[in-house]
Amino acid sequence: MTHVAINVEERLRATVRPETGEIPLFTYADPEVYKLELERIFGRVWLFVAHESELEEEGAFVVRQMGEQSVIVARGDDGEIRVFLNACRHRGMKLTCEDRGVTSYWRCPYHGFTFANHGNFMGTPFERAAYPPDGLDRERLRLIEARCDSYAGLIFATWTREGEGPSLPDFLGDMRWYLDIFAGRARMELLGEAQRWVVPSSWRLPSENFASDAYHTATAHAFLSRLGLVRSVDFGKDGYHVDAGGHGLGMGVHDDDPGSYFPDELEAEYRSRLDDDQLALLHRIKNFHGNVFPNLSFLIPNFIPVDGRLVTGMMLRVWQPMGPDRMQAWSWFLVEKDAPEWWKTLGRRMYVQTFSSGGMFDQDDTEVWEAQTAVAVAARSRSDEVMLDYTMGLDAEPLTDFPGPGTVYAGKFSEAAGRSYYRRWLDLLLEEGR
Known part of the structure; x- marks a missing residue:
């Protein structure tokens, strides 16, 4: 049987033997292994996203990656640091294509949906005309937020919810x-x-x-x-x-x-x-x-x-x-x-x-x-x-x-x-x- 026909998890279980110092070469460039890495490592563990010195001013933000996903790391007007998926809740357009900046809000360049730097949806052009009679549900359109914590000035984030995985101190x-x-x-x-x-x-x-x-x-x-x-x-x-x-x-x-x-x-x-x-x-x-x-x-x-x-x-x-x-x-x-x-x-x-x-x-x-x-x-x-x-x-x-x-x-x-x-x-x- 060729490797192509073998489930990648079965192949990993059979060939990766850390305790005896044996690691197969295929793992470094295998597309199926990489898919698992994005889902089960970068989609779940704590990842470094920024340093606190980059976000000293209220409204300061930087754009980083968690796996292949673009995220905004921002200090809100309330002083709290948060991490958001860099995606408008309307059509998924990147909210910001800048690497960094200082702002109180982000406005999507596609349709103008606007979000505060603490993640809340603020509105969109002609909202009452486009979405009668009461406009859009603001809470439902809040930016998708990752769990965030810091240690020694290093800011980390994870897509797991509270209680689903270790705290940052336990992870480190x-x-x-x-x-x-x-x-x-x-x-x-x-x-x-x-x-x-x-x-x-x-x-x-x-x-x-x-x-x-x-x-x-x-x-x-x-x-x-x-x-x-x-x-x-x-x-x-x-x-x-x-x-x-x-x-x-x-x-x-x-x-x-x-x-x-x-x-x-x-x-x-x-x-x-x-x-x-x-x-x-x-x-x-x-x-x-x-x-x-x-x-x-x-x-x-x-x-x-x-x-x-x-x-x-x-x-x-x-x-x-x-x-x-x-x-x-x-x-x-x-x-x-x-x-x-x-x-x-x-x-x-x-x-x-x-x-x-x-x-x-x-x-x-x-x-x-x-x-x-x-x-x-x-x-x-x-x-x-x-x-x-x-x-x-x-x-x-x-x-x-x-x-x-x-x-x-x-x-x-x-x-x-x-x-x-x-x-x-x-x-x-x-x-x-x-």
């Missing part, structure tokens, strides 16, 4: 402790607009990369050593690997004591927001990368000298699905709001040079993800399963004395978080453990 679980260090250690802001570019790649490849893969740095990013920016190509090896239940991260640390690489001017704010263990870890960080399931990645890159100062260009990124073999990267520069100007200016310069649409690291990674996806597309016609190896660190023992939560391993060369990522992914696709 052990990852919250690490998000405190990355995004909650100070008041943060996104500087500049998101850089966006399309890649012919599965959205999952970069997501799992940031969650679990420090091993590729010695080969794909060997230029750092050749340019003398790090001591050797094994710069991605030392530190910790964290399995946070589908979320994952790696932390590179310095074991000697050069002091914190972060600005002294921010130390007081760090101390006010972090506990002693989190603060001690922050002071040791050389690099810090992770992924919140399914597709929100974050990064503190290796500190490198820029104009004589050690800086890092912190990145927040979403891998936006556009098809089984196509995605759009959304990338922001994240920085402490009250940081000294030199930290912001030099950090942003480093971010653009390293992790941006034309950055040195992104050129390395994008070429790999594109080639991996092309191989997966070509493998659709094979009659056998091509199994990929995710066994790195399979027999490693976790640490028992690490201060943070999750399952933590010494050294960053591990695929434990990748295996956990695929266990969560598979359970959601097969609707198991819900």
Whole structure:
């Protein structure tokens, strides 16, 4: 029997084996798998949609994606942040085609149906003449609203109703402790607009990369050593690997004591927001990368000298699905709001040079993800399963004395978080453990 004749759920159940480190190649570019992802992952889990710094003013809004669905993330005139499907309730036209703005209402460009920035239907031209005798039912035409919550300034939304799925804190679980260090250690802001570019790649490849893969740095990013920016190509090896239940991260640390690489001017704010263990870890960080399931990645890159100062260009990124073999990267520069100007200016310069649409690291990674996806597309016609190896660190023992939560391993060369990522992914696709 060919794979075409086999139900995709049966095929996934038979071939995806995270606990033994076996993941089939077909999953990266299979249209039927992608349909399940849109319905059972992007249609149900908590998804990052914006940062609070983008919506400080009443009436401010940004347009984002939840899966392939366009949404408006807005702070209403009442000060509350809400997330709406970007669709007029009359004929489904996008209410706004702008990326961002400040407004008290949106007016559909097709027929003029108008909605307040808190979601209520306000009216339409010639309403009494077109809909006699009493006009339209305003409550029935309210914009479709997603459930919304935030953590450490990061705004998430889900299409599940209250009680149908986990709360945001429960969904983030052990990852919250690490998000405190990355995004909650100070008041943060996104500087500049998101850089966006399309890649012919599965959205999952970069997501799992940031969650679990420090091993590729010695080969794909060997230029750092050749340019003398790090001591050797094994710069991605030392530190910790964290399995946070589908979320994952790696932390590179310095074991000697050069002091914190972060600005002294921010130390007081760090101390006010972090506990002693989190603060001690922050002071040791050389690099810090992770992924919140399914597709929100974050990064503190290796500190490198820029104009004589050690800086890092912190990145927040979403891998936006556009098809089984196509995605759009959304990338922001994240920085402490009250940081000294030199930290912001030099950090942003480093971010653009390293992790941006034309950055040195992104050129390395994008070429790999594109080639991996092309191989997966070509493998659709094979009659056998091509199994990929995710066994790195399979027999490693976790640490028992690490201060943070999750399952933590010494050294960053591990695929434990990748295996956990695929266990969560598979359970959601097969609707198991819900």
